[in-house]
Amino acid sequence: MSVTTQTKGGPGPASALTPVHGRRRFVDRSMRVLVFLAFLLALIPLVWVLWITISRGIALVVQPEWWTSSMRNVGPNDFGGGAAAAIQGTLTQAAIATVIAVPIGVLTGIYLVEYQEKPLVKPISFMTDVLTGIPSIVSGLFIYALFITTFGFSRMGFLVALALTLLMIPVIIRGTEEMLKIVPNDLREASYALGVPRYRTILKVVLPTAMSGIITTIMLGVARIMGETAPLLILVGYTASLNPNPFTGEQAALPLMINVERGNPLPPGQERAWAAALTLILLVMVLNIGARFIGRYSGIKR
Amino acid sequence: MTAYSPPDSEEDLVKRSTGRLGDRTIAFLSTASGVAVIATVVLVGLFLLWRAVPSILADQVPFLTSREWNVNNPDDLRFGVLDLMWTTVLSSVMAMVLAVPVAVGIAIFITQYAPRRLAKPVASLVDLLAAVPSIIYGLWGIQVLAPAIKPFGDWLNSTFGWIPLFAPGLTSAGTVYSIGVVLAIMILPIITAISREVFDQTPLLHKEAALALGATKWEMVRTAVLPFGRPGVIAASMLGLGRALGETMAVVIILSKPAPGSEFSASIFNGGETFASKIANNAAEFDSPEKTGAYIAAGLVLFILTFIVNAIARYVIHRRKEFTE
Numbered sequence: 001m002s003v004t005t006q007t008k009g010g011p012g013p014a015s016a017l018t019p020v021h022g023r024r025r026f027v028d029r030s031m032r033v034l035v036f037l038a039f040l041l042a043l044i045p046l047v048w049v050l051w052i053t054i055s056r057g058i059a060l061v062v063q064p065e066w067w068t069s070s071m072r073n074v075g076p077n078d079f080g081g082g083a084a085a086a087i088q089g090t091l092t093q094a095a096i097a098t099v100i101a102v103p104i105g106v107l108t109g110i111y112l113v114e115y116q117e118k119p120l121v122k123p124i125s126f127m128t129d130v131l132t133g134i135p136s137i138v139s140g141l142f143i144y145a146l147f148i149t150t151f152g153f154s155r156m157g158f159l160v161a162l163a164l165t166l167l168m169i170p171v172i173i174r175g176t177e178e179m180l181k182i183v184p185n186d187l188r189e190a191s192y193a194l195g196v197p198r199y200r201t202i203l204k205v206v207l208p209t210a211m212s213g214i215i216t217t218i219m220l221g222v223a224r225i226m227g228e229t230a231p232l233l234i235l236v237g238y239t240a241s242l243n244p245n246p247f248t249g250e251q252a253a254l255p256l257m258i259n260v261e262r263g264n265p266l267p268p269g270q271e272r273a274w275a276a277a278l279t280l281i282l283l284v285m286v287l288n289i290g291a292r293f294i295g296r297y298s299g300i301k302r
Numbered sequence: 303m304t305a306y307s308p309p310d311s312e313e314d315l316v317k318r319s320t321g322r323l324g325d326r327t328i329a330f331l332s333t334a335s336g337v338a339v340i341a342t343v344v345l346v347g348l349f350l351l352w353r354a355v356p357s358i359l360a361d362q363v364p365f366l367t368s369r370e371w372n373v374n375n376p377d378d379l380r381f382g383v384l385d386l387m388w389t390t391v392l393s394s395v396m397a398m399v400l401a402v403p404v405a406v407g408i409a410i411f412i413t414q415y416a417p418r419r420l421a422k423p424v425a426s427l428v429d430l431l432a433a434v435p436s437i438i439y440g441l442w443g444i445q446v447l448a449p450a451i452k453p454f455g456d457w458l459n460s461t462f463g464w465i466p467l468f469a470p471g472l473t474s475a476g477t478v479y480s481i482g483v484v485l486a487i488m489i490l491p492i493i494t495a496i497s498r499e500v501f502d503q504t505p506l507l508h509k510e511a512a513l514a515l516g517a518t519k520w521e522m523v524r525t526a527v528l529p530f531g532r533p534g535v536i537a538a539s540m541l542g543l544g545r546a547l548g549e550t551m552a553v554v555i556i557l558s559k560p561a562p563g564s565e566f567s568a569s570i571f572n573g574g575e576t577f578a579s580k581i582a583n584n585a586a587e588f589d590s591p592e593k594t595g596a597y598i599a600a601g602l603v604l605f606i607l608t609f610i611v612n613a614i615a616r617y618v619i620h621r622r623k624e625f626t627e
Binding site: 020024025027028031032034035036037038039041042043045046048049050052053103104105107108110111112114115118120123124127128129130131132133134135136137138139141142144145146148149150166169173197198199200202203223226227228229230233234255258259262273274277280281284285288292 | 322324325327328329331332333334335336337338339340342343344345346349350352353403404405406407408410411412414415424426427428430431433434435436437438439441442445446447487490494516518519520521523541544547548549550551554555577578581582585588591594597598601604605608609611612616
């Protein structure tokens, strides 16, 4: 911006530069417009998806029964219904995955940053990259091959949680790693200088400093896995009823509910599909925006 | 954890574990977690191989080059991945071709043009695109987006129909053309985020040098920012491509399955199945180990494909790091 103003009005011998005009000025201005248009172009699908989901799903989502009842005894022709079973299934599976993935992810992140002299840092970092790239369907297929084909388990919610764990671990590792890396080394050195042992330095100095960033990472990780559908298709059956036990039988989940209801061409089914979609988006967005809020208003300033 | 080499520097003295219980515990736990990560990835590869190989060996047609897929008779397995490979690669490459220019434009807008105060909120808006679950993109894609972009597809059909890629195909909306656009939207945020990061690292001296030579803002971007960020953009595109290759649910919902035995067509105006959608579409029918093995074999090929694409991305990034650091 500054250049155009400097060169444009530079008459006389003081300026050796020729004014920018003609083709160069045209290209410069058009590119400025173009990159802005690229940004607007990206906003179109965002606003469009959110608008469609809200406008088609809101009628059902604002009814209290939506949140409190299951789809049990609701026929394909009946309007209404509830997502309680699906919400409960999604939250249970996400919670199990989080409980397993967070310790493994955070500890591995600690290994990668705090034990940089150890020999396994490079292979672990490489494998984390590989794990990041594994498609969710492959993760589901692996759990299927391991637990169902090999060990003879039957399909259940817990296996979904395991597949989700695989998807969540690399997110937590990379996030933790990034957060620990921006903890100033002065803090560690000050702690060591006071004779504080390494584990206390990690637990009492490094982790608390990076805590808000790690929590942000965890929330983003949970948000990412809650919308995953592919492992659900392979690893668990859908049921209309509430099933609080992830270790037996079929269990509903929001993505599964969307998938089942979208197959019902009648208006009640379509309405339920969009309402379930809106519920899922609400859950994911609350986690996302909450994570950004925590990340922005606390922790280390870069 | 037990044997330590003698300290050879002051730093080593400071950092050396004191051998207390707490030190040993946390070192053990973090090592164990790291080893668990390595073991998991190795297990994924091994198990897919172990379950896929018997079926591939029993396959009556060449696995990589056949278009057949008939696994209902365990004694006469006939399955090949050629069609799956074509549809997967075609839709993902189309998504990448559409997404990369837009993502680079957004990244340049955020890092070079947007006022500093606005850059962060603008970036988070684009990131929010990644937060929408893929099943919702699928639902929106088939019901809303596909009908809306169909007129443009019809125009491509009638004007460029002589190019095999744009030859007329299905009349319904469940085409590679529709899913390509949806996938492009889904991979846009990841490509934008990485490109943004590398453009932001352009040395100020390069930019100031360009401006001092009388470059306009765009000429500065073209001569300083873009060349510096190019490896990053290539890596970002590859990571986006990897994401698109493995995308399942949106593809399952949007792409219509072709009739068995239908003739091959190169056109994007056809349906088809990708590796991921093939597996997901048939997940309810995994009954015999031979049959399941065929689908696991398809999953294995997808795993290898995404691994290669991601490896290229990492190679490009690492090579650049060696140059700049």
